[in-house]
Amino acid sequence: MGSKGQVxxxxxxxxxxEAVDWxxxxxxxxxxxKLGLEFYLxxxxxxxxxxxxxGMPIFLDLKLxxxxxxxxxxxxxxxxxxxxxxxxxxxxxxAMMKAARESAAENADKLxxxxxxxxxxxxxxxxxxxxxxxxxxxxxxxxxxKRLAELARSAGLDGVVCSPHEIETLRxxxxxxxxxxxxxVRPAWAESGDQKRVRAPxxxxxxxxxxxxxxxxxTQAPDQRDAASRIALEIGAALGQKAG
Numbered sequence: 400m401g402s403k404g405q406v407x408x409x410x411x412x413x414x415x416x417e418a419v420d421w422x423x424x425x426x427x428x429x430x431x432x433k434l435g436l437e438f439y440l441x442x443x444x445x446x447x448x449x450x451x452x453x454g455m456p457i458f459l460d461l462k463l464x465x466x467x468x469x470x471x472x473x474x475x476x477x478x479x480x481x482x483x484x485x486x487x488x489x490x491x492x493x494a495m496m497k498a499a500r501e502s503a504a505e506n507a508d509k510l511x512x513x514x515x516x517x518x519x520x521x522x523x524x525x526x527x528x529x530x531x532x533x534x535x536x537x538x539x540x541x542x543x544x545k546r547l548a549e550l551a552r553s554a555g556l557d558g559v560v561c562s563p564h565e566i567e568t569l570r571x572x573x574x575x576x577x578x579x580x581x582x583x584v585r586p587a588w589a590e591s592g593d594q595k596r597v598r599a600p601x602x603x604x605x606x607x608x609x610x611x612x613x614x615x616x617x618t619q620a621p622d623q624r625d626a627a628s629r630i631a632l633e634i635g636a637a638l639g640q641k642a643g
Contacts, residue, residue, distance in 0.1 A: 408613060409617075409618070411614045434459055436462065456484075462488050465491070471501070487499045489559060496519060521559050521561050544562070548569050557578050561579060563584060581610065581611050584598060584600050585599065586616055601634050
């Protein structure tokens with residue numbers, strides 16, 4: 400995992416066998432796999448280990464959000480699974496994010512394992528300004544994302560999850576080393592689904608996204624590997640055009 404615009408395929412299913420099948424089909428065609436709350440609650444660590452046994456990097460998207468001590472304890476349980484990237488909600492606050500970062504580092508060191516990179520979820524891509532206002536957040540989405548991203552950096556997190564529309568601003572303000580993990584990415588030939596703030600893969604990569612989280616356009620395609628390859632070609636063409 401290293402260059403811009405790498406694809407993490409979201410295996411949004413509760414079926415371990417289906418997820419394993421997708422993983423094998425996508426091996427070498429994507430940079431890694433995303434496992435979310437639905438899969439983890441249905442299958443737990445045993446299900447997770449079935450997927451990690453494929454050898455592909457795992458983005459474990461649990462969006463942890465609790466008091467600092469509880470989140471630190473959750474990290475103690477998660478570190479032995481060796482996910483490449485893990486999410487916490489940036490809205491949990493500075494102390495919670497620091498506790499996550501410190502627990503991850505401490506427990507990885509004890510077990511002689513590589514520390515998972517921790518990224519803070521800013522504003523879900525299913526939400527817009529009206530949704531934030533409905534829960535008492537008067538600032539527009541763009542301002543809230545920026546505020547939470549800066550808080551995540553202050554807490555020592557490795558990066559954030561943001562929508563494609565905040566990439567340029569966060570990249571400019573937070574630098575090249577700060578990871579931007581971006582869902583809400585849809586090629587032109589796919590439906591946007593329940594995500595409101597979307598963008599094409601090539602555009603998102605060109606804007607500076609490190610990782611593009613893409614699920615249904617890949618997993619629901621008749622040929623998952625072909626769909627992933629089409630997206631990779633789109634990303635490569637956009638980045639190549641910039642380099643040229």
